[in-house]
Amino acid sequence: MYIIVGLGNPTREYTATRHNIGFDAITRLADEYDIVLDQKKHKALCGSGYMGGQKVLLAQPQTYMNLSGESVRELVDFYKIDPTTELIIIYDDISLEVGQLRIRKKGSAGGHNGIKSIIAHLGTQEFLRIKVGVGNKPDNWDLADYVLGRFPSEEQPIIREALGHAAKACECIITEDVASAMNLYNKKA
Template sequence: MKMIIGLGNPGKPYEHTRHNIGFDVIDELSKRFNSPLNQMKFKGMYTIIHRPEGKFLLVKPLTYMNLSGECIVPMMNYFDVAEEDIVVIYDDLDLAVGKLRLRQKGSAGGHNGIKSMIQHLGTQEFNRIRVGVDRPPAGMKVPDYVLSRFKSDEKPLMNEAITKSADACEVWLSSPFLEVMNRFNGA
């Protein structure tokens, strides 16, 4: 079984903010597979999807970003999902708006959701799809920036990034992540 995890914060005030791009990708996949996230376990919403390639979960931790690992690791243990069978989707300040970077391992790079994942998993080796949201403008604090919504000229780029991230997840269901990286990196 594989697990696709989108990081974000629960609740209306956080919907479609820069920090919730992982949730937006999960929503896109949920629509594609006509499978709403209507189950709860370990402080997370999820759905199980059965495909010819096998079963997989779509997951949104409801722990708030900084505690994402508290949801994911118990869920991985419960469903017997190995580290190599997860992909985590999240925002990245070091990439231009809408750019993707896929990696199989790495540090948290200052991202608190990934720090929590690394702390709870005990490893930095897990698949990731980082979605660029760019750096805040001069004078704006990072927390305020990541909790802001995209500007109108950024929305088309982000919609495309959501589509490409969801496409990458679909390809990963039947292909090694290395192949997915080669195909989607820099998209």
């Protein structure tokens, strides 16, 4: 079984913001694989189904970004999965161009508070992650204002395509392996 977690903030005011790209990826996965997100458990909105013949649980933590680790820890413990091989975290990355994906097996938080929380709660930096580029903040912008802002209309098609690639990358990780997904999707947008 795989658990795929998309990071974001739960209230309506954060819908479709750069920081909620993880939530958007989970919604895309749910749509593409006919998984209904209708279960509230482990501090997350969840739905279970199948991808490539493998059982998956999709989750959107409802704890706010900075506390995402609480939900992830509960999910890992309850389902008794190995977080180093059966957990995939999808989240925004300001160091990548808009729409660019970067898949990694491990790494630091890189300043991302949701990832910091997950590392603290799991006690390891070793878990699969799919970073979705949201672009670097413009000069003279506050970082919080930037990541909590929405994509301009000209970037929306790029983001829709990136979400499709993120969904396919998840399936590739599950049905093949992470190296194959990295070879296919770790390139410029």
